[in-house]
Amino acid sequence: MRLLLISNSTNYGGGFLDHCADEIKNFLGPIKSILFVPYALNDLDGYAAKTRERYVKMGIEVRSIHEFKNPTEGVKSASAIHIGGGNTFRLLKRMYDERIITAIREKVKNGMPYIGASAGTNVATVSIKTTNDMPIAYPPTFDALGLVPFNINPHYIDPDPNSTHQGETREQRINEFHEMNDTVVVGLREGAWLRIEGASVMLGGINGAKIFKKNEVPSEFEPGANLDFLLK
Amino acid sequence: MRLLLISNSTNYGGGFLDHCADEIKNFLGPIKSILFVPYALNDLDGYAAKTRERYVKMGIEVRSIHEFKNPTEGVKSASAIHIGGGNTFRLLKRMYDERIITAIREKVKNGMPYIGASAGTNVATVSIKTTNDMPIAYPPTFDALGLVPFNINPHYIDPDPNSTHQGETREQRINEFHEMNDTVVVGLREGAWLRIEGASVMLGGINGAKIFKKNEVPSEFEPGANLDFLLK
Numbered sequence: 001m002r003l004l005l006i007s008n009s010t011n012y013g014g015g016f017l018d019h020c021a022d023e024i025k026n027f028l029g030p031i032k033s034i035l036f037v038p039y040a041l042n043d044l045d046g047y048a049a050k051t052r053e054r055y056v057k058m059g060i061e062v063r064s065i066h067e068f069k070n071p072t073e074g075v076k077s078a079s080a081i082h083i084g085g086g087n088t089f090r091l092l093k094r095m096y097d098e099r100i101i102t103a104i105r106e107k108v109k110n111g112m113p114y115i116g117a118s119a120g121t122n123v124a125t126v127s128i129k130t131t132n133d134m135p136i137a138y139p140p141t142f143d144a145l146g147l148v149p150f151n152i153n154p155h156y157i158d159p160d161p162n163s164t165h166q167g168e169t170r171e172q173r174i175n176e177f178h179e180m181n182d183t184v185v186v187g188l189r190e191g192a193w194l195r196i197e198g199a200s201v202m203l204g205g206i207n208g209a210k211i212f213k214k215n216e217v218p219s220e221f222e223p224g225a226n227l228d229f230l231l232k
Numbered sequence: 233m234r235l236l237l238i239s240n241s242t243n244y245g246g247g248f249l250d251h252c253a254d255e256i257k258n259f260l261g262p263i264k265s266i267l268f269v270p271y272a273l274n275d276l277d278g279y280a281a282k283t284r285e286r287y288v289k290m291g292i293e294v295r296s297i298h299e300f301k302n303p304t305e306g307v308k309s310a311s312a313i314h315i316g317g318g319n320t321f322r323l324l325k326r327m328y329d330e331r332i333i334t335a336i337r338e339k340v341k342n343g344m345p346y347i348g349a350s351a352g353t354n355v356a357t358v359s360i361k362t363t364n365d366m367p368i369a370y371p372p373t374f375d376a377l378g379l380v381p382f383n384i385n386p387h388y389i390d391p392d393p394n395s396t397h398q399g400e401t402r403e404q405r406i407n408e409f410h411e412m413n414d415t416v417v418v419g420l421r422e423g424a425w426l427r428i429e430g431a432s433v434m435l436g437g438i439n440g441a442k443i444f445k446k447n448e449v450p451s452e453f454e455p456g457a458n459l460d461f462l463l464k
Contacts, residue, residue, distance in 0.1 A: 008398045009398075012398060013396075089367075132366070134405040135361050136361055136405075136408050136412050136413065138361075141370065142367055155399040165387065166243065167389070168365075179368070180274075
């Protein structure tokens with residue numbers, strides 16, 4: 001399998017997908033067309049247009065799944081897929097409603113490159129139980145595509161030492177997750193991504209990642225780190 | 233109905249329930265014993281002990297629902313109830329698992345005072361769809377007790393103008409909620425609470441609230457504001 005799982009679509013001060021455009025081009029190689037899944041946002045046409053505009057600059061054509069009469073046919077005919085960020089609950093619910101889960105899973109297992117950003121990264125993993133999003137819609141399950149055997153927390157952020165806010169820190173939330181679940185969680189900071197090629201997992205981009213295993217002290221990883229152990 | 237819906241259990245720099253202890257005593261009046269629901273945290277015994285210790289200082293006895301063989305009997309025999317903060321998904325799931333939803337709803341509709349803090353405030357409202365928590369457990373529905381006809385976002389926080397983080401602001405998240413739902417949302421800042429006595433809704437504590445209605449510009453309310461319109 002080939003996956004590019006990006007923490008965030010936009011870096012501070014940059015434009016949409018700017019920080020990962022070179023990596024996306026390199027990842028797609030000779031592929032010149034992708035299927036885009038805009039279900040994480042409300043405005044499907046607007047989101048598809050924005051994404052198309054960005055990909056055209058890379059010389060890559062975009063078809064959006066919501067433009068297909070039969071979304072499953074869209075998946076079956078795709079050379080690569082990009083699932084965009086937004087609200088993870090809305091995204092996963094719509095993916096189940098449109099019955100595209102199995103088709104995507106099979107295509108990716110058969111080699112179709114998968115690009116996800118933020119919510120689109122969450123749905124590639126075991127479950128959406130480590131999303132940061134507000135639960136604005138009720139999906140039939142929190143189980144996601146399960147393309148990798150771990151979870152990701154995108155937009156991972158370290159505690160702000162100057163904050164007086166009493167809400168849980170991100171690390172506290174992930175610890176709560178591990179009170180009820182065993183799955184490893186990759187806290188992927190903004191600017192970072194995982195590139196998975198078969199049995200290889202490389203941590204790309206900037207800012208690195210913090211990996212949380214149940215009942216263990218979390219570990220820091222720098223950009224460029226090899227994380228193959230995540231698939232073992 | 234009588235409800236005290238508190239944004240947060242602990243204010244910055246203060247102890248557990250310190251900022252709202254006077255209001256709780258006033259709200260309970262002659263009642264000298266409460267039923268505590270610790271299901272939002274993992275350590276039920278520890279949470280009950282911490283809450284008992286704090287309430288004893290107010291001269292109020294605490295029984296924790298997890299100490300009852302039959303939780304529903306605990307609810308039925310209670311003079312007042314306090315549902316504590318923690319993870320809203322874990323809390324709501326356990327409330328359904330223990331089949332106490334109907335019993336609580338009926339008791340509160342018949343006059344039993346209800347105190348909620350954070351997650352305990354979320355579950356008093358229409359749904360938990362405006363919680364800030366990580367979805368670490370899958371409840372059978374996001375519908376909650378529905379004691380009031382609106383939702384609350386506890387720990388409401390204004391955008392930090394210095395932040396470079398690309399995750400959604402709280403207001404953006406509530407706007408996303410309104411793309412898919414019609415319910416009014418009260419963004420209750422830390423230090424604030426709603427005290428509901430029959431048809432009266434008063435905004436208490438400090439820092440105030442921001443109220444979001446679908447397709448309308450949100451409105452600011454100062455501490456002491458009358459919010460009776462929320463029940464109309």
